[in-house]
Amino acid sequence: MAIYTQQALLDLGFLRVGKNVRISTQASFYGVGSISLGDNVRIDDFCVISAGKGGIFIGSHVHIAVFSSLIGAGKISIDDFCNISSRVSIYSSSDDYSGEYLTNPTVNEQFTNVDHGPVTLKKHVIVGAGCVILPNVVLDDGVALGALSLVNRDLQSWGIYAGQPAKYIKPRSKNLLNLEPAFLTHYNSEQQ
Template sequence: MEMTTDLSAFNTGTYKAGPKWKVLSWYFVNYYIMNSAFPWPMGLKSRLLRLFGAKVGKGLVIKTKVRIKNPWRLTIGDHCWIGESVWIDNLEDVHIGSHVCVSQGALLLTGNHDYTQTDFPYRLGKIRLGDGVWIGAGSIVCPGVSCGSHAILTVKSVATRDLEPWQIYAGNPATFVRKRTMKTNA
């Protein structure tokens, strides 16, 4: 007998979003404030993230239309930028270091499905962005990927494997392009 995918058999396995009251409350905050086109004050957004369990450093710049699945699974360091329409789909922990830029339309994706099994179960993996990382506009960081200190993932690229520190990656899947160098301010 030929095996086929059976989505009617899907279940979330060991994944639990959190207490129902918290998930439901966050749904409204996420929809009406975080994912809104209205430019709510960034300080308010930081406070709401903290209220729902995120660890957020000082100086967070968080633009409009940002979606965050589970703030209680999010850590953001100091002086980070989260651009317009970023989606942090954190079914698993996401750790963003300090001085990190996640550009507009980027996706941090901690969940996928195991296509080798008929019931299509979740495959989850933590994401870690080291200090000074830049995730380009429209790029995707896949489950289980770590981006080393000051790595760059260029525009519309897909990180399916770890990015080494101080290196620039491009493409789908992203491959090494060159070393990142920085000039001193004159």
């Protein structure tokens, strides 16, 4: 994977670029002035990151795998230690599918009824391959989302969810919280 240099990322005009950011030159970005990247972010080939008015805020130690997309006018926030698997679609805007309105961005907004709303993935969220996340949802701390799931409502912390729409399956272990301080100590010592 060919990656942008730190200087090339700064030249693109991101709102913020942290340290050790590894982004494929095959990824596409729109609205870069509204995109903030924390430390140790990795974004793989063929991802589309398109920020609207709300912006996109990506924390530290976040991986966004191949063919994933973050799109919409609402704010998208991905907190520290999140993992977005391949072909995940996160939408902070969604057309009205009822047939009562016209759809798609080529139509003036007076003829559409687009739902814009924030999407928040809190700390330690992992999203399985092929998931779709719709506007106005929060995936609370530690949520694990099984592959090919659809999220159309908030998901409570430290649960494993799967399905269309996503349903609670069982609790998720919190052992990773014991590993986080040791990892950060190790990581910080390597950076000195």
